[in-house]
Amino acid sequence: MDKLEQIVRILPKNISRLIFKSDVDISRLSEIRLRCHMPFIIRYGRKDMFITSEGRICTHPENAYRVSPEDIKETFVLLSDYSVYAFEEEMKCGYITIAGGHRVGLAGRAVVSDGRIKNLRYISFINIRVAHELIGCAEQIMDYIVQDSNICNTLIVSGPGGGKTTMLRDIIRLASSGYRSLRGRNVGVVDERSEICACYHGIPQNNVGIRTDVVDSCPKAEGMMMLVRAMSPEIIAVDEIGTDSDMRAVLYSMTCGCSVIATIHGSGIDDINKRFHMKESFERIIVINVSGSEKRTVVIYDGERNVIGSVC
Secondary structure, three states: OOOOHHHOOOOOOHHHHHHHOOOOOHHEEEEEEEEEEOOOOOOOEEEEEEEEOOOEEEEOOOEEEEEOOOHHHHHHHHHOOOOOOOOOHHHHHOOOOOOOOOEEEEEEEEEEEOOEEEEEEEEEEEEEHHHOOOOOOOHHHHHHHHEEEEEOOOOOOOOOOOOHHHHHHHHHHHHHHOOOOOOOOOOEEEOOOOOOOOEOOOOOOOOOOOOOEEEOOOHHHHHHHHHHOOOOOOOEEEOOOOOOHHHHHHHHHHHOEEEEOOOEEEEHHHHHHOOOOOOOHHHHHEEEEEEOOOOEEEEEEEEOOOEEEEEO
């Protein structure tokens, strides 16, 4: 089953018909957004586009197909595989991961008890994020982050949608399976939002190498501690660190002899220098810049914040 088929199988017949008629290029599709009574929107080539009732991709919302309450309901029924109760735990997090690693975000009325979200009701907003792997995208930077046959503590920086998770995933794959002079290492991944490995029924849908262990849908700090205690990782990888508990867990992992590869939101090295108090703990900082033309430039810094390389 290809990516488009994996996604279309959980869409209502009206929406799936429009997707097929539009002849959408799955490689350019990153999101499908369904909002009740609102235009049908796709994120296509880093731009918001619309699909008309005739199945044409257009730029004007007034021409778009309007998502009905029935479309939302049918999507949810298909998504839950006709067993809503089986998905209650995942729904608390606001998303469900489907076959292929695609993540379906849900929003509606939150059911709160004792200050914690117990469930979601009256779901009126659905966002399908299309999983994309870019095998080999980290190969050009591996020589910069491997030193004395070991992976350096590495921080990957970019703005939202800049590709930091995609790069992290490929570094994990290369470190786990081995690359050139780097022998394969045991890699532990804390995948709090199921975006790195995209586990479905506990099995990674993305290629993260042959020596990788995954703690899925677990808070980062707790997951890092769990991996260090139980799985003997040589490398720990985690996406989007930021809280004090994250930082303490990163330092704990490093003092236990693990290399840490992490990502963080940021606009550049100056932004990180100003607001990230743990930057000295990382021997390499990779900054991904994306221009308006979608061209990416990657700049690699050493622990002293000197530029040691760049890749276009």
